[in-house]
Amino acid sequence: MPHDHASTRDSDPLAWPTGFRAYTGHGGLREHGDDISVVVSDRPATSAAMFTQSLFAGPAVVLSRVHAAGQKLRAVTTLANNANVATGRQGEENAAEVVRRVAGIVGVPQDEVLVGSTGVIGRPLPMDTIRAHFDETAQQGLAAFRATPLDVARAMMTTDTRPKTAVRTVGQARIVGVAKGVGMLEPNMATMLAYVFTDAELAPSDLDGALRTAVDHTFNCLSVDTDTSTSDTVAVIANGAAGPVDPTRFAEALADLCLDLTRQLASDGEGATKLLRVTVGGAGDPTQAKRIAKSVVNSPLVKTAVHGADPNWGRVLMAIGKNTDDTTIVPGKVTVSFGDIEVYPEEPEADTLDRLVALMRQDEVDIVITLGLGSAEATVYGCDLSADYVRVNADYTT
Known part of the structure; x- marks a missing residue:
């Protein structure tokens, strides 16, 4: 059943950009709590999207790729707790039915709806409860669309411990992002599920270029466990309600918002207690x-x-050195620091050990490496590995 959420006010920093509305509800994908969400623009929009490169991409990804190609997405629906992957022809038909029903409820063409599905692989969607949910939602229509970005972020969660949202502004336009993902997380093009909505007006080429640049420097620099999901999707929808904005400034704001979400995702990695940030400079x-x-x-x-x-x-030296195909790396040119304390090649003095341990007990740990080969640099984001990661994933389906 859809839940009755208080309407957001324009003064709320986490309100949707002009022209967007949303709802969340319980469709039987999990035992308790909202597990279905829909966000829609009340006017035509421009869009850009990127998807997983996994060979086992789910029906939601396969269908959404086709719809996203038109660059005119207006609605996003997400089913949580079930990836609908490796479910055969029935899974394809179920994904198409979800899109068809959502399109009917919000009054947009089916090819303007993106569908995301996240959770356990290999289980069919519980379509009987999903159909009943959408039948009831259809009776209420857009009157049910009173959910906030925080509500949507919560409804998307699986093993996440907290919702992920971010907001930025460019001139009169606002950019609001929601994301989920804490495991099976090694983006190889996009990321788990991340959606960005803005009332800025942008040309399709500018929007697509801004998204790809942002993803390359944020979500594609994120890893929790080296495993690329079958369902990764990132999309941005711009409905132009706030008028045109400078494309360069928009791209900068979008990248900053995506970095914010990236840090939140890394910090909430399954079992994580610390954010790990690794910067490599002086690369070729x-x-x-x-x-x-x-x-x-x-x-x-x-x-x-x-x-x-x-x-x-x-x-750290081991992790660098195992890249045996990279013959340009010379150990004598490499330096390694934990925070601002160099540990290689100048090994720290004994009295520095306490400072190093204190630094590594912080909530965020920085490892800085220079290769001494050039001027290129990259920063990636991850987390520590705890016993809780094993416990979460050892019992995921049981």
Whole structure:
């Protein structure tokens, strides 16, 4: 059943941009709480989207790719707690039916609806309860659309411990983002599920370029466990209600918003207790910088050392050195620091150990590497590895 949410006011910093409205409700995908959400623009819009490159991309991704190609998406619906992946022809038909029903409720063409589905792989959607939910929502129509961005972010959650939202402004326009994801998280083009809505007016090419640049420097620099999801989707919808904005300023604001969401996702990684940020500078090119940084942030030994506040810099050298195909890296040119304390090649004095341990006990831990090869730099985001990660994923379906 759709839930009755208080209407958001224009003064609310987390209100939707002009022309957007949303609802959330319980469709039987999980035992309790809202698990279906819909966000829609009341006017035609321009859009851009990116999707997982997984060979097992789910029906929601396959269908949404086709719809997104028109760059005129107006609505996004998300089903939480069920990925609807590896469900065969029936899964494809179910995804199409969800889009058809949502399009009817909000009054837009089916090819202007994006559908996201996230959760357990290999289980069919509970279509009987979903149909009943949409039948009841259809009777209420848009009167049911009173959910806030925070409501939508909560309804998208699976093993997340908290909702992720962010807001920025560009001139008179606002940009509001919602995201979910804490595990099976190694973006390879996009990210778990992240949706951005704005009342800015932008040309399709400017919107698409801004999204791809933002994703490359934020969501694609994020990893919790090196595993790319079958359902990753990121999309931005711009309805132009606030009028045109400078494309460059919009791109900067979008990138900042995506970085905000990236940090929130990394900090809430399954079992995480700390945000881990790895910066590689002095690289020969940006690709090398990101590759080496991800090699470090994804290392289980580095992640467990961060969890235990153990300044074991030898594990960082290991993570760099295992890139054996990268023959341009020369150990004698490399430096490694934890925060502002260099640990290689100048090993810290014994009396510095307490400072290193204190630094690694903080909520955010920085590892800084220079390769001494050029001027390229990249920063990637991840988290520590705790016993809770094992517990969450060992019992995920049971």
